[in-house]
Amino acid sequence: LPINLHTINQFFGKKFSPKEAEEFIKIKADSSIENPKNFEEQALKFMGAELYKAFFYGYTKKHWGCEPKELPVSILKRLPLRFSYNDNYYSSTYQGIPVDGYTKIVERMLDHSSIDVSLDTPWEKSMQTEFAHTFYSGPLDAYFDDQFGSLSYRTLYWEAVRDNGDVLGHPAHNFPSLDVKHTRRREHKHYEYWREFEKTIVFTEFSKEAEKGDELYYPKRLANDKTRLSDYITLAKNEEKTSFMGRLGTYRYLDMHRVIEESLQLANEWISAQAEGCPLPIGKFS
Ligand SMILES: Cc1cc2nc3c(=O)[nH]c(=O)nc-3n(C[C@H](O)[C@H](O)[C@H](O)COP(=O)(O)OP(=O)(O)OC[C@H]3O[C@@H](n4cnc5c(N)ncnc54)[C@H](O)[C@@H]3O)c2cc1C
Known part of the structure; x- marks a missing residue:
């Protein structure tokens, strides 16, 4: 994975060139689906039933704990299907791992006289009075005491x-x-x-x-979640002293580079807004 020319040739027992493979998958793909409404429809439109069933159906069901039909299209959109032998998971121009690992990068960023770190300290609303602004990257629903019910x-x-x-x-x-x-x-x-x-x-x-006390990794964004989410976003927009960020704070399935990019943007917007006396940014929710 991701599915590439090697996968296609191996799976179907063929020796296709890139062009032939593309033509072949076009025939396999379900062209009757015009506007895919969920993960499954997107997969069928994109690669057809055989590849979907072999590589995605079971994996997705185990990973997300629900039928792929219940999941949004956006989850599959992250994964490429290639007609070359490139088996990189991402199509980014630059990919890498920090020379000394992520732990060192974070340690060095935090090694600054203006930064205090408190570990094993669950965030609580009462702490806000001590600070000019809170950049919150914990779960959005927990910030509002789950008042509309928990997001999944x-x-x-x-x-x-x-x-x-x-x-x-x-x-x-x-x-x-x-x-x-x-x-x-x-x-x-x-x-x-x-x-x-x-x-x-x-x-x-x-x-x-995820149950109470578990580390939360993947926002599911099922139909139920979306109604609750919009209620939480309405509340979030009224929180003048808090900006919401990251996977949990904005309840989106984001990769690391997007979280970092958006967090830097948010910090810069906050600095400019303060300087110009504009309303402070709340966070990016869609
Ligand atoms: C298995 C796995 C593999 C992944 N692989 C990749 C990959 O290959 N490439 C990629 O780009 N991305 C990958 N990701 C995604 C990446 O990990 C996330 O995009 C990134 O960690 C999100 O950063 P964040 O700061 O928004 O949230 P997190 O990293 O989840 O940080 C949120 C933190 O808040 C803490 N927290 C929660 N509630 C509270 C509270 N009340 N008080 C105090 N702290 C609290 C949590 O413990 C957590 O440490 C992967 C994710 C997983 C789970």
């Missing part, structure tokens, strides 16, 4: 196995079949493919509905 999220948990040598041969392996409960296995040492490691740790990933 998925969380993950992992089982780790230590071994010698190499187990998967690459960093990530997806398990789309409904016959196994897990969704993925990860062997992180392969992200640093230029380094040699004698030992290895493999994480098997499971998905479940």
Whole structure:
């Protein structure tokens, strides 16, 4: 994954060129769907039933805990389908991992005389009186004490196995079949493919509905959530001393670079608004 020319040729037992593969998938794709309304329709329109069932149906059902028909189109739109041998997950011009890892980047950013860090300190509304403004990246519903009911999220948990040598041969392996409960296995040492490691740790990933106390990872945005979400957004717009940001604060399924970009934008907008006496920005919700 993502599905590319290699996947298509292997799956259908063909030796297509890029052009032939594109023509072939066009025939497989469901052209009767004009405006896909959900994940499943988008997948059928995009790749046809065989690839969808083999690679997406079971995986999506396990990962999101619901039928793909209930999920928004936007989730599938993040994933490419390629007619070349490029198997990069993302199509970004630049991709990378920080030389010393993310922990070091964050440590260095926080190492500033104007920044105090309090770990293991759940955010509470009463803290706001101490600050000119709050940039809130916790869950939107929790900020308003779940007064319209909780929004739904998925969380993950992992089982780790230590071994010698190499187990998967690459960093990530997806398990789309409904016959196994897990969704993925990860062997992180392969992200640093230029380094040699004698030992290895493999994480098997499971998905479940987030409950109280769980770390929230994926906003589901089902039909029920959308009504509640719009009620919460209305409240958020009246919060003059708080800006909402990130995956949980805006209840959107965002990748890391989008969260970072939007957070920097929000901070800059806040600085300009303050300087010019304009209303302060609230956050980006769609
Ligand atoms: C398994 C997995 C794989 C991913 N892979 C990629 C990838 O390959 N590329 C990519 O770009 N993105 C990836 N992402 C997405 C990426 O992790 C998110 O985009 C990013 O972490 C969102 O940043 P954030 O600050 O909005 O939220 P988070 O990173 O979720 O941070 C929110 C923080 O708020 C804390 N919090 C919540 N409530 C409170 C409270 N009341 N008080 C105090 N703290 C609180 C939480 O504990 C959490 O630490 C992945 C996500 C997951 C789960």
